[in-house]
Amino acid sequence: MAVVATDVEYIVWGIDQTAYGPVELPTLVGWVRDERVTADTWIFAAKTNTWQRATEVPELRMFFSRKSSGASSNGPTLGVEARALRRIKILGAMSDEQLERFGQFVEMTKAPQWSVIVKQGDPGDTMYLILEGELRVRINVMGKETILATLGVGEFFGDISLFDEGPRSADVVANSDSVLAKLSAGAFDKLAKEAPDLATPLLRAIGRTMSARIRADNKRTAGAAARSVG
Known part of the structure; x- marks a missing residue:
């Protein structure tokens, strides 16, 4: 330094x-x-x-x-209110009663500006829902930051880790003070067993999002291939 x-x-x-x-x-x-x-x-x-x-x-x-002498902690707090979860797009199909129950399976945590929520290469087992703030998804190539996406309120990341618990593919950094809801792989398994009526719409929404990502990636790949041929 x-x-x-x-x-x-x-x-x-x-x-x-x-x-x-x-x-x-x-x-x-x-x-x-x-x-x-x-x-x-x-x-x-x-x-x-x-x-x-x-x-x-x-x-x-x-x-x-x-x-x-009395400041609040940035550590996780068990349970998130339904009105906060209403901001999350993939939970849009849930009723208020369902959101209330879903909130008992997640933790709320604060991410100060500049903090790294997940780090590329680290093992992942948690999905994050953005309740407040703005985050950026980045990778470092030869010491240079490349921003892949900017995420805001209502969006989510880390969903793949619920299924494979593999290494994180990128860093996620808080652009501003942010509030997140965390759903761990363990909590997701518990959700699937105890509240399948909540797990099913969540899985469908995640599946639709994954499909959209794959289609977008395929479109970009096809476009790049066409330009290289032309």
């Missing part, structure tokens, strides 16, 4: 292994309040020419001491 000091105060090392800044103290404080900078975030201070964890930066200590 070699950095050349500048006249501006701070540089932030994000969870996605990217340097953000330089920024001045008011901006940095705003990021702390928005939980974009956490206690363990690495901060480069130009005036001391050193990297420190955010809790070790004198100007920020007061904010983290306040948080430690």
Whole structure:
């Protein structure tokens, strides 16, 4: 993390292994309040020419001491309300009563901006539904980021991992503070056994989405082949 000091105060090392800044103290404080900078975030201070964890930066200590006394956690919370799940497109065929029951099988979790929700190559066993925020799907090729898609409220990812629990095919990074509902492979198996009337419409919706992806990929491949021949 070699950095050349500048006249501006701070540089932030994000969870996605990217340097953000330089920024001045008011901006940095705003990021702390928005939980974009956490206690363990690495901060480069130009005036001391050193990297420190955010809790070790004198100007920020007061904010983290306040948080430690009663701030809410970003960890998962079991159960999601039906009205939140109503935003998810693939659950559109479910009634309010079905959504209420489905919500008992998923967990709600927060993803701060810049956090990596899933990492390419890691084993996967969880599907995510986007309740709030925006995410990007990316791959790194020779150190360069290539964005494959941008996902918003109502969309989902990681569905294939419910079936094969194979390695993740790409990174998914939070472009903004986001709220997600998680459905693990274990919870999905439980859903299929205990509530098949919920699992069936979910599977059908996932199947339709997969089919659309395959058709789109085939169309792109055919188009590329036609251009190469022409």
